[in-house]
Amino acid sequence: MDCCICSPMATMYRLPRNSICAPCYEGAKAITGFLNKDEQEDDGGRGSAKSRGSMKPNSATMGMRDAWEKVKETRDREQTTNQRAAFLEQGFALAWKEGMHTDIVVKPGTGPPIAAHKAILAARSDVFRHMLSGDEQCIKAPAGDAISLPELSHDELFLLLSFLYTGGGLDDQDEVPERHLHALLVAADKYDVPFLRRACEARLAARVDTQNVLRTLEVAELSSSSVLRERAMDTVLEHAEQVVFSPEYDDFAVRNAGLCVEITRALLAKKMSTATTKATTCCIEDV
Ligand SMILES: [Zn+2]
Numbered sequence: 001m002d003c004c005i006c007s008p009m010a011t012m013y014r015l016p017r018n019s020i021c022a023p024c025y026e027g028a029k030a031i032t033g034f035l036n037k038d039e040q041e042d043d044g045g046r047g048s049a050k051s052r053g054s055m056k057p058n059s060a061t062m063g064m065r066d067a068w069e070k071v072k073e074t075r076d077r078e079q080t081t082n083q084r085a086a087f088l089e090q091g092f093a094l095a096w097k098e099g100m101h102t103d104i105v106v107k108p109g110t111g112p113p114i115a116a117h118k119a120i121l122a123a124r125s126d127v128f129r130h131m132l133s134g135d136e137q138c139i140k141a142p143a144g145d146a147i148s149l150p151e152l153s154h155d156e157l158f159l160l161l162s163f164l165y166t167g168g169g170l171d172d173q174d175e176v177p178e179r180h181l182h183a184l185l186v187a188a189d190k191y192d193v194p195f196l197r198r199a200c201e202a203r204l205a206a207r208v209d210t211q212n213v214l215r216t217l218e219v220a221e222l223s224s225s226s227v228l229r230e231r232a233m234d235t236v237l238e239h240a241e242q243v244v245f246s247p248e249y250d251d252f253a254v255r256n257a258g259l260c261v262e263i264t265r266a267l268l269a270k271k272m273s274t275a276t277t278k279a280t281t282c283c284i285e286d287v
Contacts, residue, residue, distance in 0.1 A: 001143060002019060002021060003019060003020055003021035003024055004018040004020055005020055005021070005024040005028075006021060006023070021070045021167075028064055028067075031064070031067050031133075032062055032063065032064065032067050033065075035062060035066075035067050035070050035071075035153060036062055038070075039062070039070070039167075040066045044275075047167065047175070066074070066190070067273060072271070076239075078091065085167075086113070089165075089166045089167065089168070092120065092165040092166060093162075093165055093166050095165075096116065096117070096120075096161065096162075096165045099115050101117070102115035102116055102117055103117060103118050103145060104116055104117065104118045104121070104132075104145050104146065104147065105145060105146040106121075106146070106147055106148075106149060106151060106157060106161065107148040107149070107150075108150070108152045108156065108157040109148075109149070109150040109151060109152060110151055110153050110156070111153060111154025111157075111237060112154060114154070114157055114158060114161055116161055118132050120164060120165060124191050124193060125164070125191040125192055126192055127190070127191040127192050128191060130199055131147060132147070136203040141219060149268060150189070151183070151190075152183055153180075153183070155186060156180050156183045156187070159176065159180055159184060160184060160187055160196075163193075163196050163199070164193070164196075165182070167195065170184075170199055170200075170203060176203070178204070178207065178212060178215075181200050182201055182204070182205050182215070182216075182219040183227060184196060184200050184218065185197060185200035185201065185204065185219060185223045185228075186222055186223045188200060188223070188226070189222075189223040189224055197220050197223070197261055201225055201227050201228050203228065204219075205214060205228055205231045208228075208231055208235050209231055209235070210235065210239045210242045210243055210246075213232050213236055213239075213243055214236075214243065214246075214248050214249065214252045216228060216232045217229065217232040217233065217236065218252070218255070218256060218259070219235065220232055221256070221259060233262075233263075233266065236263055236266075237263075237267065237270055240267055244267075
């Protein structure tokens with residue numbers, strides 16, 4: 001079809017005989033629909049007086065030309081946001097990596113300690129704030145200018161600090177090993193760093209397979225991660241035979257009786273619902 005948008009011949013606007021193909025039509029509708037919704041949500045959140053720049057102030061729907069303007073604005077805003085994030089990240093990362101005026105030493109369970117800044121730890125985590133201010137309800141009182149996080153290895157502590165300073169570091173160079181992500185998710189829960197929790201959950205959820213699902217489920221339970229727990233449970237149910245008859249399941253069952261009860265019930269519920277569906281289908285076919 002000679003589409004006036006995507007055809008290689010579409011170099012000029014030919015009134016009145018323009019035709020548009022289905023994918024271009026669907027795409028244009030989807031884009032304008034998405035941006036209109038976005039615009040309404042923006043207005044709902046901040047008051048309609050804040051209609052931005054070149055957008056028509058009271059337009060009920062926007063055409064593709066308006067949509068393009070909106071896309072350009074979004075791109076510009078994204079660039080500004082990225083620059084601001086990079087500015088903050090580089091400053092904090094430099095202060096940490098070069099050890100500028102560090103005032104605390106963080107000791108991992110294994111390996112050498114890492115110097116850091118009390119202010120950053122306290123700003124990123126309420127738990128650290130209480131620990132450092134000697135709050136009575138804290139996990140551990142500060143011992144001078146050092147704190148210990150014995151549950152983390154040196155590498156895991158490095159990743160944790162790196163994340164607290166820059167909000168990233170989990171995607172750098174080589175893939176972060178799964179066991180480090182497990183430790184970081186538990187740390188995110190323990191020290192109450194929701195942004196780190198979401199980052200770990202997303203990476204672990206993407207990696208769930210039959211080999212690691214039991215360990216993932218255990219960690220999800222340990223860190224109260226409902227997102228990851230659900231993802232892992234789905235995988236267990238989907239590949240029940242492979243998982244439940246694996247050698248790892250024996251040890252898992254000893255450590256996690258509650259989860260095993262849950263798996264058994266979920267499997268039975270799934271079986272029963274499949275049986276009901278089959279019965280219903282048969283009845284319909286009989287009729
Ligand atoms: Zn087209």
